[in-house]
Amino acid sequence: MDLKQSARDLAIEYLLQEIKKGNLKAGDKLLNERKLSENLGISRVPLREAICTLSTLGILEAHQGDGTYVSDSYSEIFSNIIKKYGIFDRSMVDEVFEARSLFEADAARLAARNHTEDDLVKLEQALKKHENALTDYYEEKLKDKDMMELDTEIHLGIAASSHNNFILEIVKSIRYVTLQQDYFSEQYTLDHEHFKRSSIMHREIFNAIKEKNEDLAYKKMQEHINEIRLALDIESIRRDIK
Amino acid sequence: MDLKQSARDLAIEYLLQEIKKGNLKAGDKLLNERKLSENLGISRVPLREAICTLSTLGILEAHQGDGTYVSDSYSEIFSNIIKKYGIFDRSMVDEVFEARSLFEADAARLAARNHTEDDLVKLEQALKKHENALTDYYEEKLKDKDMMELDTEIHLGIAASSHNNFILEIVKSIRYVTLQQDYFSEQYTLDHEHFKRSSIMHREIFNAIKEKNEDLAYKKMQEHINEIRLALDIESIRRDIK
Numbered sequence: 143m144d145l146k147q148s149a150r151d152l153a154i155e156y157l158l159q160e161i162k163k164g165n166l167k168a169g170d171k172l173l174n175e176r177k178l179s180e181n182l183g184i185s186r187v188p189l190r191e192a193i194c195t196l197s198t199l200g201i202l203e204a205h206q207g208d209g210t211y212v213s214d215s216y217s218e219i220f221s222n223i224i225k226k227y228g229i230f231d232r233s234m235v236d237e238v239f240e241a242r243s244l245f246e247a248d249a250a251r252l253a254a255r256n257h258t259e260d261d262l263v264k265l266e267q268a269l270k271k272h273e274n275a276l277t278d279y280y281e282e283k284l285k286d287k288d289m290m291e292l293d294t295e296i297h298l299g300i301a302a303s304s305h306n307n308f309i310l311e312i313v314k315s316i317r318y319v320t321l322q323q324d325y326f327s328e329q330y331t332l333d334h335e336h337f338k339r340s341s342i343m344h345r346e347i348f349n350a351i352k353e354k355n356e357d358l359a360y361k362k363m364q365e366h367i368n369e370i371r372l373a374l375d376i377e378s379i380r381r382d383i384k
Numbered sequence: 385m386d387l388k389q390s391a392r393d394l395a396i397e398y399l400l401q402e403i404k405k406g407n408l409k410a411g412d413k414l415l416n417e418r419k420l421s422e423n424l425g426i427s428r429v430p431l432r433e434a435i436c437t438l439s440t441l442g443i444l445e446a447h448q449g450d451g452t453y454v455s456d457s458y459s460e461i462f463s464n465i466i467k468k469y470g471i472f473d474r475s476m477v478d479e480v481f482e483a484r485s486l487f488e489a490d491a492a493r494l495a496a497r498n499h500t501e502d503d504l505v506k507l508e509q510a511l512k513k514h515e516n517a518l519t520d521y522y523e524e525k526l527k528d529k530d531m532m533e534l535d536t537e538i539h540l541g542i543a544a545s546s547h548n549n550f551i552l553e554i555v556k557s558i559r560y561v562t563l564q565q566d567y568f569s570e571q572y573t574l575d576h577e578h579f580k581r582s583s584i585m586h587r588e589i590f591n592a593i594k595e596k597n598e599d600l601a602y603k604k605m606q607e608h609i610n611e612i613r614l615a616l617d618i619e620s621i622r623r624d625i626k
Contacts, residue, residue: 150436191433194392194437195437237550241548244487244493244494244551245486245487245490248486248490252482252486306479306483308479308483309479312483316550
């Protein structure tokens, strides 16, 4: 391994370790290049390469004229990878929904198995926020996009309650693919009533998790994902989004 | 966005597109930097940064003094990401086996649903290779590592038969994590007889896939993964591998 490459890898490892340990948190600004290269005892070229690599991955973010920050979109790394490198076998929307209906159901099963009391409190709050927003939504004070954000909080909350970070990251990444590809824009929504039904179904999934009923949590999540799929104009998505 | 960054991103996009289109295949050598920068109309610094980023991801490989090649370990990208950025909630081995017992079972279910005749032919070959190797293995002419390679061919063949590349990549990535972390070294294998049982179980999974029996394929894969888990010294792995 040449020296420059090893200095770059050192800097990458160092920055990732700092993030893992929590010494660098989302939104934190990195020391300037001069100080950082002094601290690490490496020159600025490999340091810059390290920062560039981590920026491409979405772990760091360069703010023009203001230095480099730790990205708060850490969870989008997988999704960036999938979007950039994912070569789908069939249509992307078909594969993504097939994966969601299995993986999110798995996550719900594990949430029923592994959740803590704290998870239930957080989930309950996320459910209430979604439920309370429904009136505003149907009075057109909120957009589909706003509802989807509240929905995301519930789905990722369930995945987090699995206490399996591998599975959480996978669920997040599929989620971000669908959000970034705009599957849920007004344009592709056939049935706006589905937010009402979602609200009821979320409650059912939550109750199954709370009762530690793994099979029911799995089944209810699968029904829910299939329901979402039916509310969308899959034909158009299949045609428009490659 | 500054110009240098946009030139780098352009080069990354270009190289990835060439790989996606199949114009650049695993093992191919890139044009030298001078030609490539001329063709793309960008200077060599951002081009070098692009190559460095793709190398960190494991998509390209620099061969000392011999230029840059397209890596044939494309499928290890996810696994690199997981290893580098994965912050596990509990022990890594516990989360990985929990994920395997669900995701590989999902993949088997989809293989039962989506497989082609060609998939069955390839799977049959992989099964026979594993079965034929058993005698050599028990006469100590083959190592655990060799058996694991034959095993990998079967497991990835099943995931590929799902015809869902998202799921295939996830299964590959968990697989590579376990292989790279050496879960299956002699050191951690409690019961070397498990290769015999694996051979029988692979057949059962295969038959369920062939008969398009989704539930059975799921169940048999789950039993198989649990069986593997029992053949390993999980306590030691938990202690040794962070």
